[in-house]
Amino acid sequence: MTDPTNDKPINAAxxxxxxxxxxRAGREQxxxxxxxxxxxxxxVCDFGCGCLRGGKWIxxxxxxxxxxxxxxxxxxVEKGIAEFLTPEMNALKHPRFDHNDRFDCSxxxxxxxxxxxxxxxxxxxxKRQIGQMLxxxxxxxxxxxxxxxxxxxxxxxxxxxxxxxxxxxKSHESAEGGLIYHSLKWIRRAxxxxxxxxxxxxxRVVVNDQPWCLIRRR
Numbered sequence: 001m002t003d004p005t006n007d008k009p010i011n012a013a014x015x016x017x018x019x020x021x022x023x024r025a026g027r028e029q030x031x032x033x034x035x036x037x038x039x040x041x042x043x044v045c046d047f048g049c050g051c052l053r054g055g056k057w058i059x060x061x062x063x064x065x066x067x068x069x070x071x072x073x074x075x076x077v078e079k080g081i082a083e084f085l086t087p088e089m090n091a092l093k094h095p096r097f098d099h100n101d102r103f104d105c106s107x108x109x110x111x112x113x114x115x116x117x118x119x120x121x122x123x124x125x126x127k128r129q130i131g132q133m134l135x136x137x138x139x140x141x142x143x144x145x146x147x148x149x150x151x152x153x154x155x156x157x158x159x160x161x162x163x164x165x166x167x168x169x170k171s172h173e174s175a176e177g178g179l180i181y182h183s184l185k186w187i188r189r190a191x192x193x194x195x196x197x198x199x200x201x202x203x204r205v206v207v208n209d210q211p212w213c214l215i216r217r218r
Contacts, residue, residue, distance in 0.1 A: 022053055025207050029054030029119050029148075030061070032204055032212055036146045038115060042066065045105050045140070047118040047133055047149075052080030054119055055095065059085065064094045068108045072101040072172040101172065103132040105140040112142050122151035123179050123210060124169035126162065130182070131190060134215070138194050143217065148201075150210035154183040161186065184213070191215055 033044070040063050049055050049069030059067045071077050077097050081090055098107035105113065116137050122130055130149075137147050154161045162168070162180035169178040184200060191198040201212040 021208060025119060026053040026057050028205060028207050029117055030057040032148050032201070033058065033115055033117060035204070036115070036148065036214070038062070042114045043111055043142075044068065044115045044117065045070065045108070045113045045136070047103055047116065048121040049077065049097070050080065051076040052084050054117065055080060056084040059093045059095050060089060062093075064092065065096060066111075067093065067095040068105070068111065068113070069095065069097045070100065070103060070105070071097065072099050074099050103129060103136055105136040109140070111140070112145075113137075113140055114142050114145050116141065116145065116147040118147075118149040120150055120208070120210060122149050122182060122213075124167055124171075126165050126167060126180075127182065127186065127190070128165055129167065130187075134190060134194050134196060137196065137215065138217075141217070145217070147196075147215035149213045149215065150207075151187070151213055152179060152181045152210055153200075154181045187213060192218075 038044070038061070040061065042062055043066045044058055044062060046055055046058070046067065046069045049071045050073070052059070052069070055067060055069055069077065096108060100107065116133075118133060125133070133149075137145065141147070152159060159181035161183050168180045170176065184198070188198045195218050196215050197218050198213050198215045201214045204212050
């Protein structure tokens with residue numbers, strides 16, 4: 001989608017979070033994945049990969065074709081490839097991308113993923129959309145796959161559980177910012193309904209008030 005006043009894509013300058021935390025948040029994605037077994041042969045699905053804030057750290061370390069990014073804002077992926085990957089690295093590692101907004105990994109079939117990651121996605125996604133991600137994990141993950149998702153937990157005095165049905169925040173359809181919260185209790189229930197289990201990761205650093213949730217098959 002473009003801005004009719006200047007033909008630029010919506011959120012053309014958007015990096016996917018506070019610019020001052022761009023590298024810190026990206027490195028944290030790689031560090032979290034390394035904690036849970038990332039090796040060169042791993043296959044990674046990056047939900048909402050944006051302009052490769054995490055991808056620029058992950059892509060060089062895994063085998064060619066093994067990084068797959070889902071991002072409906074095509075211009076952000078183009079920006080990431082142009083600004084954060086060298087042409088040589090892009091040609092060598094051949095990252096793959098799809099631009100559906102359903103968090104559907106079937107575009108990368110028959111690849112089965114050992115690792116899924118969603119950094120700063122659950123802080124905008126509705127429960128319906130989180131369910132779509134979990135369904136993709138069940139359908140396209142290996143038996144021992146891990147899913148790392150950062151989120152904003154609900155709090156007693158602020159951060160009420162979000163029960164709306166739509167994405168909140170900047171996207172391919174909106175230039176409005178916004179953040180939402182989900183309870184760990186609901187996340188665990190949604191995972192259990194799909195044969196998954198979820199737990200808060202307490203040993204990793206918290207960036208922008210978003211701890212990690214670790215999700216595995218039961």
